[in-house]
Amino acid sequence: MKNRTREELTPVQEKVAKRMAAGIVDRQRKLAGWLNYSTRKLTAKAWLILLAFFCLLFGGYCLYLLVIAFRG
Known part of the structure; x- marks a missing residue:
């Protein structure tokens, strides 16, 4: 495997990446909350x-x- 240098992201790409990451984290939190709520009485x-x-x-x-x- 070659060592590849990491390319810099453009400001637009950076903004899109941050929004995607925030969306993923938001869905993870919602799922975790739902799972905790659903299993609280087990x-x-x-x-x-x-x-x-x-x-x-x-x-x-x-x-x-x-x-x-x-x-x-």
């Missing part, structure tokens, strides 16, 4: 059940991908 037992379900779901998918890759 008990520790419910969180453990959700965690186990998540691990089983994605662990099973990873296992499926491994099997498919070696059968191939």
